[in-house]
Amino acid sequence: MRSATSQALKIVIVGHVDHGKSTLIGRLFHDTDSLPDGRMEAIEKMCERRGMPFEWAFLMDSIQAERDQGITIDTTQIRFATERRPYVIIDAPGHIEFLKNMITGAASSEAALLLIDAHEGVQEQSRRHGYLLSLLGIPQVAVLVNKMDLVDYDAARFGAVAETYRAYLASIGVEATGFIPISAREGDNIATHSTKMPWYQGPTVLGMLDGFQPRPPLADRPLRMLVQDVYKFDQRRIVAGRVEAGRLEAGDEVVFSPSNKTARIRSIEAFAVPETPSAAAAGESVGVTLETQIFVERGEVMSHLEQAPMETNVFKGRLFWLGREPLTVGAQYTLKLGTLECPVTVERIDRVVDTEALDRDDKERIERNAVGEVVLRTRRLLAVDEHHVSAATGRFVLVHDYVPVAGGQISMAGYPDQRNLVTVRSTNITAVGHGVTLDARTARNGHQGAVLWFTGLSGAGKSTLALALEAELFARGYQVYVLDGDNVRGGLNANLGFSPDDRAENIRRVGEVANLFADAGFIVISSFISPYRSDRQRARAAAGERFHEIYVKAPLEICEERDPKGLYKRARTGEIRDFTGVSAPYEVPEDPQFVVDTAALSVEDGLAELLAYVKQRLLT
Amino acid sequence: MNHLDELEAESIYVFREAYAKLKNVAILWSIGKDSNVVLWLAKKAFFGHVPFPVLFIDTEKEFPQVYEFRDQRIKDWGLNYVQEQCPPVEEMDPTLPPAARLAARKTYGLKNALAKHGYNGLVAGIRRDEEAIRAKERYFSPRDDSGAWDLRDQPPEFFNQYMTTFPPGVHVRVHPILHWTEVDIWRYTKREGIPLVDLYFAKNGKRYRSLGEEEITHPIASDAATIDDIIAELERTRIPERSGRAMDHEAEDSFERLRAAGYM
Numbered sequence: 075m076r077s078a079t080s081q082a083l084k085i086v087i088v089g090h091v092d093h094g095k096s097t098l099i100g101r102l103f104h105d106t107d108s109l110p111d112g113r114m115e116a117i118e119k120m121c122e123r124r125g126m127p128f129e130w131a132f133l134m135d136s137i138q139a140e141r142d143q144g145i146t147i148d149t150t151q152i153r154f155a156t157e158r159r160p161y162v163i164i165d166a167p168g169h170i171e172f173l174k175n176m177i178t179g180a181a182s183s184e185a186a187l188l189l190i191d192a193h194e195g196v197q198e199q200s201r202r203h204g205y206l207l208s209l210l211g212i213p214q215v216a217v218l219v220n221k222m223d224l225v226d227y228d229a230a231r232f233g234a235v236a237e238t239y240r241a242y243l244a245s246i247g248v249e250a251t252g253f254i255p256i257s258a259r260e261g262d263n264i265a266t267h268s269t270k271m272p273w274y275q276g277p278t279v280l281g282m283l284d285g286f287q288p289r290p291p292l293a294d295r296p297l298r299m300l301v302q303d304v305y306k307f308d309q310r311r312i313v314a315g316r317v318e319a320g321r322l323e324a325g326d327e328v329v330f331s332p333s334n335k336t337a338r339i340r341s342i343e344a345f346a347v348p349e350t351p352s353a354a355a356a357g358e359s360v361g362v363t364l365e366t367q368i369f370v371e372r373g374e375v376m377s378h379l380e381q382a383p384m385e386t387n388v389f390k391g392r393l394f395w396l397g398r399e400p401l402t403v404g405a406q407y408t409l410k411l412g413t414l415e416c417p418v419t420v421e422r423i424d425r426v427v428d429t430e431a432l433d434r435d436d437k438e439r440i441e442r443n444a445v446g447e448v449v450l451r452t453r454r455l456l457a458v459d460e461h462h463v464s465a466a467t468g469r470f471v472l473v474h475d476y477v478p479v480a481g482g483q484i485s486m487a488g489y490p491d492q493r494n495l496v497t498v499r500s501t502n503i504t505a506v507g508h509g510v511t512l513d514a515r516t517a518r519n520g521h522q523g524a525v526l527w528f529t530g531l532s533g534a535g536k537s538t539l540a541l542a543l544e545a546e547l548f549a550r551g552y553q554v555y556v557l558d559g560d561n562v563r564g565g566l567n568a569n570l571g572f573s574p575d576d577r578a579e580n581i582r583r584v585g586e587v588a589n590l591f592a593d594a595g596f597i598v599i600s601s602f603i604s605p606y607r608s609d610r611q612r613a614r615a616a617a618g619e620r621f622h623e624i625y626v627k628a629p630l631e632i633c634e635e636r637d638p639k640g641l642y643k644r645a646r647t648g649e650i651r652d653f654t655g656v657s658a659p660y661e662v663p664e665d666p667q668f669v670v671d672t673a674a675l676s677v678e679d680g681l682a683e684l685l686a687y688v689k690q691r692l693l694t
Numbered sequence: 695m696n697h698l699d700e701l702e703a704e705s706i707y708v709f710r711e712a713y714a715k716l717k718n719v720a721i722l723w724s725i726g727k728d729s730n731v732v733l734w735l736a737k738k739a740f741f742g743h744v745p746f747p748v749l750f751i752d753t754e755k756e757f758p759q760v761y762e763f764r765d766q767r768i769k770d771w772g773l774n775y776v777q778e779q780c781p782p783v784e785e786m787d788p789t790l791p792p793a794a795r796l797a798a799r800k801t802y803g804l805k806n807a808l809a810k811h812g813y814n815g816l817v818a819g820i821r822r823d824e825e826a827i828r829a830k831e832r833y834f835s836p837r838d839d840s841g842a843w844d845l846r847d848q849p850p851e852f853f854n855q856y857m858t859t860f861p862p863g864v865h866v867r868v869h870p871i872l873h874w875t876e877v878d879i880w881r882y883t884k885r886e887g888i889p890l891v892d893l894y895f896a897k898n899g900k901r902y903r904s905l906g907e908e909e910i911t912h913p914i915a916s917d918a919a920t921i922d923d924i925i926a927e928l929e930r931t932r933i934p935e936r937s938g939r940a941m942d943h944e945a946e947d948s949f950e951r952l953r954a955a956g957y958m
Contacts, residue, residue, distance in 0.1 A: 081697055153823065153875070174850035178832075181852030210852070302710040307743040314739075316707050345742045346886065357695050359706035361741060372714055396850060410855050413714070471855040478850050478857065 100130025
């Protein structure tokens with residue numbers, strides 16, 4: 075049961091400028107006896123001082139600047155209550171310059187009142203606001219035809235305005251909860267039925283408000299938890315985030331998307347609660363520990379294995395555009411999808427919706443405050459849902475020059491789920507041609523080419539880390555490739571043996587090849603013991619500033635204890651000669667760019683440090 | 695989930711976004727009821743830890759009970775405590791009304807702390823229902839170099855996405871309890887057993903509803919001696935919360951001027 079004293083329904087009031095929003099709010103406050111002591115008197119005095127008749131709107135417009143300009147600037151949230159329940163009312167301005175404020179106010183609402191002036195009829199902003207309410211996912215809209223006193227409470231005029239707007243809403247797939255003829259100034263059909271409009275039998279405004287439903291709970295939907303962070307403040311490694319939909323329980327097997335890693339939930343962590351929770355449901359901000367240590371990070375979506383989100387690097391978006399400059403084809407923005415952020419490119423514009431004439435031919439740009447349908451493409455994989463399946467993972471924001479400039483809903487119609495289609499994934503990697511500059515490659519890739527030269531003893535963890543890093547970087551859209559001993563010795567260096575000269579030549583050639591890859595814009599991860607400083611020096615000379623010496627560090631005893639290939643044992647018995655660390659030297663790097671201490675760190679933590687290094691040093 | 699659970703979950707989400715996206719964040723701690731709830735929510739969000747320094751702007755004119763309470767909390771909660779003294783009132787804008795001029799010292803204390811520690815984020819325990827201008831705040835609210843707030847051109851905030859990247863020279867105020875009301879604060883304080891300065895409880899027919907500097911904060915007539923009494927009182931009253939804070943009432947726009955200049 076919802077507690078009558080606490081669960082306020084959030085409503086927003088929208089409509090064309092001067093169609094009476096602030097007046098309606100003042101009237102609602104008065105008629106529900108919700109004004110703070112002295113507020114009416116203060117406004118009366120203020121109006122007197124300014125030599126004007128009493129103005130309801132001043133109640134909302136409590137900032138001096140607004141009073142002087144005579145328009146509402148930003149959303150102001152004030153509370154009032156009917157006998158049934160409390161409300162938080164959000165005044166949304168009608169002036170077109172302040173559309174972003176209307177969106178801020180409306181986005182968190184559960185229902186909307188949309189005002190239309192009976193005298194002026196349906197205006198451009200009436201249409202635009204109706205469209206935006208649908209894009210913002212506001213499910214309940216009551217249309218109030220205001221200022222009926224100015225049209226002599228004429229039933230025919232009300233019918234004509236309501237019919238025009240009903241038809242418009244139908245054209246964008248929206249159905250209003252109801253239409254009410256009112257006069258906010260005179261108080262007609264606000265709290266009580268108006269004696270001047272006996273022809274209207276429907277609910278009053280307060281009756282309509284009390285009939286609105288709160289947003290339905292999402293606990294019975296498929297599980298979606300947005301990973302906000304992974305904490306290690308103490309011995310626990312806690313994956314933290316909010317359950318946006320569904321339920322989770324300790325013991326559940328879950329998958330993280332888009333990395334596609336699975337794990338079982340060991341526990342649900344919480345601070346200062348009467349008893350440790352064993353389950354959590356939609357709306358809760360939680361933290362979980364996992365039974366297996368996998369590398370996950372902010373931006374992933376946790377779900378059950380069944381009904382996981384789709385994975386894709388391209389989707390259709392229906393969006394509103396707030397940017398000062400128009401949205402254009404080919405432009406790059408920052409995509410925010412849940413807790414994930416990455417660059418995104420506008421591939422094409424399918425439709426531009428003009429609320430004055432619905433469709434336009436120009437599909438090169440979407441102007442400020444307009445609505446459109448676009449195809450957006452990223453380099454990395456994303457976890458998404460159709461917006462009607464899961465709001466939190468089915469909507470997105472675009473950021474440009476630090477500021478949010480667009481919001482929209484995702485449609486995957488016509489695009490396949492790429493979760494298991496690695497082949498599709500690779501076709502989305504763009505090949506590069508000749509005559510392309512290094513700068514152009516860097517700009518395209520979003521990162522610099524580089525050689526990450528892993529050096530360290532056998533068993534120190536070079537290959538494990540190299541392959542893990544390659545997988546993580548690839549999933550994020552980096553151009554990345556691992557060069558290791560086997561794939562080089564089988565081909566390029568098939569003519570070389572293991573004499574010191576041949577070893578040096580082996581490393582020289584690897585250094586040159588790595589440099590070519592880096593030239594092509596790749597991040598090359600080379601994984602060789604490369605025990606001699608001189609050899610590493612030569613590889614550094616080939617790649618210049620793009621060379622990053624990464625020392626994968628572990629003491630010999632630990633490497634020998636690990637001995638993944640049984641090589642140390644064979645070296646100790648003398649079966650293998652000249653084995654680095656046992657019977658041949660390893661020259662520790664004097665001044666490496668980065669050290670990963672695998673004796674102290676788990677693979678996940680080592681990987682996290684490497685990823686942080688790459689992001690810091692190579693991202694443009 | 696009940697109402698308090700929902701408020702808490704939203705605040706935790708905001709806190710975790712700040713921790714993930716901002717590099718050098720401090721929590722502004724006034725030691726009042728709201729900022730104690732903020733600290734408690736940080737411990738909830740980060741599983742018993744407060745991973746930010748906790749900044750107190752000292753006017754040296756707070757109630758003695760406030761200083762005692764502060765010392766106890768630092769000890770019990772193991773806070774990373776940072777303090778900044780306010781400059782003398784003689785250095786403040788003489789055109790401000792007297793109480794607002796006293797309050798302006800905090801603005802400068804805060805500016806000095808920002809300059810000294812280079813914070814790019816400050817968590818503050820303000821609420822929309824406190825005051826009409828605070829109602830216009832965002833969860834993530836950018837401030838320029840001088841700490842000024844451009845309330846006429848704020849970034850849009852929707853779909854639980856906040857402005858988390860900024861041009862150089864801009865810092866952000868983070869408001870995790872923006873959506874709470876005064877009575878929510880009391881109900882939650884009671885449910886969670888969060889400690890409080892006892893000035894909030896009535897003695898000899900008077901109590902403080904909002905705590906500021908001793909000179910410019912006035913008690914209200916009240917017999918509310920427990921949290922339950924206070925909640926019952928709030929459900930009856932129509933007197934605004936900040937009515938005891940003198941600087942809000944000297945001129946129509948004095949709070950707006952303080953706030954635009956960076957007042958918390």
